[in-house]
Amino acid sequence: MEELKPSRHATPVPSIARRLVVVTIGVVFAIHTALITIWIQPSNPFRDAVGQKNLYSYINNKVFPFEQSWSVFAPTPRRGGENVKIRAYYGRPGDPDTRVTEWFDITGNEDQRIKYLVNPSRFHSATRRLGGNINSTVGQFNDKQRLIIAGALYTSPRSKLADLLRQTNTRGIAGLQAISQYLDNDEMLTRYGTMYATARWGKGVTAVEFQVGHRSVPNYTQRNKENFLDVPFTYYRVGVRKAMPGNADAQAAFNGYVPKAPKSSKDGE
Amino acid sequence: MSQPSVASRGLDLVNEWYDRFESWLLTDKRSLYGASLARILSGCSVMGILITNFRVRNLMFGQGSVWNKPAQDGNDMYWPPRLIVSHMGNTTFLFYYLLVIFVALLFVLGWHTRLVGALMLIGHISIIERIPVLGDQGDNILRIGTLLILFLHTSEYWSLDARRRARTKAEPMGSGSGGIIAVVKNLYNSQRVLPSWFTNGLHNVVLIALGWQLIMIYFSAGWFKAQGPLWFHGTAIYYPMQLQEYKPFPFLTDAMTHFGVMVGLGTYVAMVVQIGFGFALLHPIARRIAIFCAIMFHLSIAVFMALPWFSLSMIAFDSIFVSTTTFIVFDRWIRSRLRPVADLFWDVADPIVDRLPGRNRQPSPVSSAAAD
Numbered sequence: 181m182e183e184l185k186p187s188r189h190a191t192p193v194p195s196i197a198r199r200l201v202v203v204t205i206g207v208v209f210a211i212h213t214a215l216i217t218i219w220i221q222p223s224n225p226f227r228d229a230v231g232q233k234n235l236y237s238y239i240n241n242k243v244f245p246f247e248q249s250w251s252v253f254a255p256t257p258r259r260g261g262e263n264v265k266i267r268a269y270y271g272r273p274g275d276p277d278t279r280v281t282e283w284f285d286i287t288g289n290e291d292q293r294i295k296y297l298v299n300p301s302r303f304h305s306a307t308r309r310l311g312g313n314i315n316s317t318v319g320q321f322n323d324k325q326r327l328i329i330a331g332a333l334y335t336s337p338r339s340k341l342a343d344l345l346r347q348t349n350t351r352g353i354a355g356l357q358a359i360s361q362y363l364d365n366d367e368m369l370t371r372y373g374t375m376y377a378t379a380r381w382g383k384g385v386t387a388v389e390f391q392v393g394h395r396s397v398p399n400y401t402q403r404n405k406e407n408f409l410d411v412p413f414t415y416y417r418v419g420v421r422k423a424m425p426g427n428a429d430a431q432a433a434f435n436g437y438v439p440k441a442p443k444s445s446k447d448g449e
Numbered sequence: 450m451s452q453p454s455v456a457s458r459g460l461d462l463v464n465e466w467y468d469r470f471e472s473w474l475l476t477d478k479r480s481l482y483g484a485s486l487a488r489i490l491s492g493c494s495v496m497g498i499l500i501t502n503f504r505v506r507n508l509m510f511g512q513g514s515v516w517n518k519p520a521q522d523g524n525d526m527y528w529p530p531r532l533i534v535s536h537m538g539n540t541t542f543l544f545y546y547l548l549v550i551f552v553a554l555l556f557v558l559g560w561h562t563r564l565v566g567a568l569m570l571i572g573h574i575s576i577i578e579r580i581p582v583l584g585d586q587g588d589n590i591l592r593i594g595t596l597l598i599l600f601l602h603t604s605e606y607w608s609l610d611a612r613r614r615a616r617t618k619a620e621p622m623g624s625g626s627g628g629i630i631a632v633v634k635n636l637y638n639s640q641r642v643l644p645s646w647f648t649n650g651l652h653n654v655v656l657i658a659l660g661w662q663l664i665m666i667y668f669s670a671g672w673f674k675a676q677g678p679l680w681f682h683g684t685a686i687y688y689p690m691q692l693q694e695y696k697p698f699p700f701l702t703d704a705m706t707h708f709g710v711m712v713g714l715g716t717y718v719a720m721v722v723q724i725g726f727g728f729a730l731l732h733p734i735a736r737r738i739a740i741f742c743a744i745m746f747h748l749s750i751a752v753f754m755a756l757p758w759f760s761l762s763m764i765a766f767d768s769i770f771v772s773t774t775t776f777i778v779f780d781r782w783i784r785s786r787l788r789p790v791a792d793l794f795w796d797v798a799d800p801i802v803d804r805l806p807g808r809n810r811q812p813s814p815v816s817s818a819a820a821d
Contacts, residue, residue: 184773184777186476186477187477187478187481187605189477189478189602189645189648189649190476190477190645191475191476191477191645191646191649192476193471193472193475193476194475194646194650198646198647199471199475201647201650202474202475202646202650202651202654205650205651205654206474206650206654209654209655209657209658212658213657213661213662216662216665217661217665220665220666220669221668221669221672222669222672222673222676244596246593247589248586248589248590248593248666249586249589250586250666250669250670250673251669251670251673252586252670253674253685253686253689254673254674254676254677254680255673255674255675255676255677255680256677256679257677257679257680257685257688257689258688258689258692259688259689259691260692261692261693291693294693294694294697294755295693295697295699296697296698297697297755298697298698298751298755298757299497299755299757299758300501300694300697300755301501301502301504301505301509302502302509302580302583302585303502303505303508303509303583304505305583305694306516306582306583308694309582309583310582313582363519364519364520364523365519367518367519368516368517368519368520368582371515371516371517371518372516372517375513375516397687397688397691397692398691400684400687400688400712403706403707404707408691408692409693426513426515426516427512427515429507429511429512429513429538429539430507430512430513430514430515430516431513432507432513432539433507433508433511433512433539434508434513436507437505437508
C-alpha cells in the first residue's frame with residue numbers, strides 16, 4: 181500500500197508558546213467532553229462529584245444546549261401503542277340543542293399516513309406522542325385525580341383543573357411533577373383538537389372531548405399467534421375541554437392537513 | 450555494556466508515544482476526507498428533515514405549531530434562533546423554510562462552508578426547536594455534531610471551496626487597509642487566513658471531541674441496554690418493531706420477527722456493537738468491522754424503523770473514523786465512475802459561471818499545463 185503524503189496543511193511541530201495555545205484549546209474541549217460523558221452515562225459517582233445542578237446548568241444552558249439522552253429503548257424497550265379519539269361540541273356541552281359529532285380516530289388517520297413510508301413526518305405521530313405522555317402521567321394518578329380529568333372543564337378556567345389535581349395529590353413532589361406534565365399535555369391536546377375539529381367539522385367548535393387509549397405488544401412467545409393490531413385499546417376519558425382556537429394562519433395549516441368529514445356520514449353529525 | 454532498566458524502557462516508550470501524539474495533534478489536519486463526508490451527509494440530513502416535513506411545515510414549525518405552546522414556552526433554550534420564526538406568518542415562513550433548505554444545499558456543496566454552515570445551524574435550530582414535544586435524539590446529535598464540525602476543516606475535498614481554492618492564489622496579508630482587503634479576499638477564496646499550526650491544533654482537538662462524543666453515545670446506549678432483562682434475553686427489538694410508527698413495512702418486520710434467531714441476533718448485535726464500538730477502534734481490522742457494523746446497524750434502523758435522518762446523521766459523523774487510505778481508494782473509484790457526469794456538469798456550468806459580473810477567473814494549474 182502506498183504511503184500517505186502529508187496534506188497541504190502540514191507544518192513542523194510549533195514552538196512551546198504556540199503549543200500552549202493548542203493545549204489551552206484542548207483543555208477547554210476536554211472539560212466539555214468530560215461533562216458530556218458524565219451526563220450521558222447512567223447515574224454515577226462522577227455526577228455526584230460535579231453536582232447534579234452544575235451539570236444540568238451546563239448541559240441545558242440557554243444559548244446552545246448539549247442536551248442528549250441515549251437510553252432509547254433501554255433498559256426496557258417501548259412496548260405499548262397509544263390512540264387518541266376526538267369529538268367536538270357546537271354549543272354549550274349538556275344543552276339539548278348542542279350538536280355533538282361522532283368520535284373520530286385521529287391516531288388511526290396518522291397510522292394510514294405513515295404506512296409504507298421510510299421517511300414519515302414526525303407530525304404524523306403528534307397524537308400518539310401526546311397520548312403517550314398523557315398515559316404515562318395518568319398512570320401515576322390516584323382514582324380521585326382520574327375522576328377529575330374525566331370531568332368537564334368548560335366554564336371554569338384551566339387553573340381550576342390544576343388546583344383540583346394539586347389538592348388531591350398524594351405523592352409529594354413526584355406527584356406535582358406528574359400534574360405539571362399532565363396539564364401541559366392536556367392543553368396541547370386541547371389546542372391540537374380544537375384546530376383539528378374545526379378543520380374536520382367546520383367553524384364554531386365550542387369544546388372538544390377525548391378518549392385516550394393504550395394497548396400492549398403481545399409477549400414475544402405469542403408473536404406468531406397474536407397480532408398487535410388486533411389487541412383492543414383500553415380507553416379512558418379526558419373530559420370536555422373548552423375550545424382553544426389558533427389564529428387564522430394556524431387554522432389554515434390544519435385545514436390543509438385534516439380530512440374533511442363527509443357531509444352524509446354520522447361522523448359529521 | 451549493561452541493559453537499560455525496565456523503568457528506562459518504560460519512559461522511552463512513554464516519550465515515544467507522546468512524540469507521536471504531539472506530531473499527530475500539531476503537524477497536520479487529520480481525517481480530512483472523513484470531515485468532508487461528514488459535512489456532506491450532515492447537510493443532507495438537515496435537508497432531508499426539512500424536505501420530509503415540507504408539507505406539514507406550518508403545523509410543525511410555523512403558526513400552526515401553536516398547539517404545542519406549553520412545550521415551546523417551557524423550552525427557553527436556544528433563545529436567539531428560536532425567536533426568528535415565532536412571529537412569521539405562513540407566507541414569510543415558506544420563504545424562510547426554503548432559504549434554510551437552500552443554505553443546507555450550499556453546505557453540502559461546500560460553498561463558503563464555514564459561513565454557510567453557521568447559517569445552516571442557526572436556521573435549522575430556529576425551525577426544529579419550534580416543536581420540542583416531537584423532538585428526538587436525532588435532532589440532538591445533528592445539532593451537536595454540526596456545531597463541532599464547524600470547527601473542522603470540512604471543505605478540503607468534494608467542495609466548491611476546494612475548487613475555488615485551486616483556481617486562486619493566497620494574497621499576502623500585510624498590515625493596514627491593504628491587509629484587511631487581502632484577508633477578505635482570502636476568506637472569500639477559501640485561502641488560508643489563520644496560521645496552520647493553530648488551525649491544525651483546533652481541527653484535531655475538535656476531531657477528538659467529536660470522536661469521543663460518538664464513542665460515548667454508542668457506549669452509553671449499549672450500557673443502558675445491558676441493564677434490561679429483555680435485551681439480556683435477546684428479545685428486546687421485537688417489541689418496538691411491532692409499533693406502527695416503527696413498522697413502515699409490516700411484511701418485512703413480520704418476516705424478520707417470525708424467526709426467533711433473527712430477533713436474538715438483531716438484539717445482541719445491536720448491544721454488542723454499541724458497547725464494543727469504542728474498543729474496536731483501537732485495532733485497524735476491528736475498527737473496519739465496527740464501522741461496517743455501525744453503518745449496517747443504522748441502515749437497518751433507517752429502513753426497518755423509519756428513522757432515516759437520525760441514521761444518516763450518525764453515519765455522517767461516524768465517517769471521521771474511516772481511514773484516509775480507504776477514502777482515497779473510494780475517491781478514485783467514484784471519480785472514475787462519475788467522470789463523464791462531472792465533465793458534462795462543468796462543461797455546462799463553467800461558461801455560465803465565467804460570465805457572471807465581477808468574475809475574475811484565473812486559470813487553474815491543470816488547465817494552464819494543458820495549454821502549454
